[in-house]
Amino acid sequence: MPGLISIPPFPEDVPTHPLLVVDYGLIRARDEAEINKLWKAARELGFWYLKNHGADEEVNAMFDMGEITMALPLDEKMKYEQGDDGVSFGYKAAGVNAIDEKGNLDCTEFINVSKDDALAFPTPVHRAYPSTVTDRMDTAVIPFVKKSLEVNNSLLAILNEKLGLPQDTLAKLHREEERSGCVARVIRTPPKEGEFDEAKAVLSSHTDFGSLSFLHNRLGGLQVLAPGSERWQYIKPLPGHAICNIGDSLHIFSGGVLRSNMHRVVPPPKEQARYERYSLVFFTRASDDVELRALAKESAVIADAVEKTPNAKTRFYPGATAQEWLTRRVKNQRFKNFKWSPWAGPGQR
Numbered sequence: 001m002p003g004l005i006s007i008p009p010f011p012e013d014v015p016t017h018p019l020l021v022v023d024y025g026l027i028r029a030r031d032e033a034e035i036n037k038l039w040k041a042a043r044e045l046g047f048w049y050l051k052n053h054g055a056d057e058e059v060n061a062m063f064d065m066g067e068i069t070m071a072l073p074l075d076e077k078m079k080y081e082q083g084d085d086g087v088s089f090g091y092k093a094a095g096v097n098a099i100d101e102k103g104n105l106d107c108t109e110f111i112n113v114s115k116d117d118a119l120a121f122p123t124p125v126h127r128a129y130p131s132t133v134t135d136r137m138d139t140a141v142i143p144f145v146k147k148s149l150e151v152n153n154s155l156l157a158i159l160n161e162k163l164g165l166p167q168d169t170l171a172k173l174h175r176e177e178e179r180s181g182c183v184a185r186v187i188r189t190p191p192k193e194g195e196f197d198e199a200k201a202v203l204s205s206h207t208d209f210g211s212l213s214f215l216h217n218r219l220g221g222l223q224v225l226a227p228g229s230e231r232w233q234y235i236k237p238l239p240g241h242a243i244c245n246i247g248d249s250l251h252i253f254s255g256g257v258l259r260s261n262m263h264r265v266v267p268p269p270k271e272q273a274r275y276e277r278y279s280l281v282f283f284t285r286a287s288d289d290v291e292l293r294a295l296a297k298e299s300a301v302i303a304d305a306v307e308k309t310p311n312a313k314t315r316f317y318p319g320a321t322a323q324e325w326l327t328r329r330v331k332n333q334r335f336k337n338f339k340w341s342p343w344a345g346p347g348q349r
């Protein structure tokens with residue numbers, strides 16, 4: 001299993017950013033203290049650990065799928081490349097995205113499997129995938145997609161309530177049966193010979209494009225830029241704990257009450273840098289046709305937050321659907337379309 005073959009532990013002496021630990025079992029049991037912890041984490045940093053999520057088996061099967069897929073010859077993987085037009089499903093080759101203002105290129109490859117393609121399998125909805133994916137749809141991809149949807153939908157229901165939205169408002173914007181950019185992604189970053197170089201991101205600083213991300217890390221490398229801090233800090237991977245975070249669309253729907261925080265991936269720290277890094281994430285995104293806007297008419301809490309934000313119009317009313325937003329963000333990362341601009345808020349690049 002990638003990442004588990006006697007890798008050195010995460011070093012003790014690198015600065016890490018602590019995250020609140022939310023217990024999914026207690027969330028399901030509607031424990032009030034746990035719900036308040038989730039609410040605090042979602043507003044203050046927008047990142048938290050989630051334990052007892054019950055997805056370990058599905059996660060392991062996906063790491064295996066990712067490893068087998070990445071081992072395919074490059075020309076086979078390239079048959080499924082996403083291209084430069086903002087498609088976010090399929091294979092993303094290393095070296096096609098710009099990672100900084102100098103236009104340096106990334107070294108990570110992804111395989112992204114659409115929720116719609118997984119749930120309708122064997123009928124294609126968006127596109128075809130390598131046989132290493134389709135052979136494992138029933139045993140790995142579909143179980144992981146279903147489990148991730150279940151977890152993220154439960155978290156969305158809690159956030160819906162805390163935001164003072166009418167029941168199921170967020171659920172209706174994220175309907176499983178509607179087409180969306182929801183996707184399961186396995187990321188591979190090659191090992192680095194010699195000294196690791198924290199200054200060189202392998203995945204550039206960004207906010208996530210969708211609503212909720214359910215991430216599984218084994219090696220370090222993920223870093224956050226915490227509010228008010230100038231310094232990037234590692235998030236330490238904890239066995240059995242997912243890392244969850246808020247993305248741009250929930251930030252917008254909530255009128256900025258929920259935080260879509262900047263993060264990036266750098267080579268794993270110290271000794272870990274010599275190992276190949278795999279990570280796995282499920283992105284829950286709103287249905288394609290949903291308009292991104294603050295849900296101020298539906299909630300007094302959100303209306304109040306919008307009222308208090310000076311640049312609310314540009315921040316929370318971008319005039320784009322979830323699909324348009326995703327396409328633009330994915331497209332702008334490709335080196336071919338790349339224009340650097342200073343970061344001006346979630347999703348502004």
Ligand SMILES: O=C(O)CCC(=O)C(=O)O
Pocket residue numbers: 185187203208215217221222263264265279280281
């Ligand atoms: O690999 C990781 O730890 C994070 C990946 C990430 O931020 C992303 O794919 O958006």
Ligand SMILES: [Fe+2]
Pocket residue numbers: 206207208263
């Ligand atoms: Fe991310």
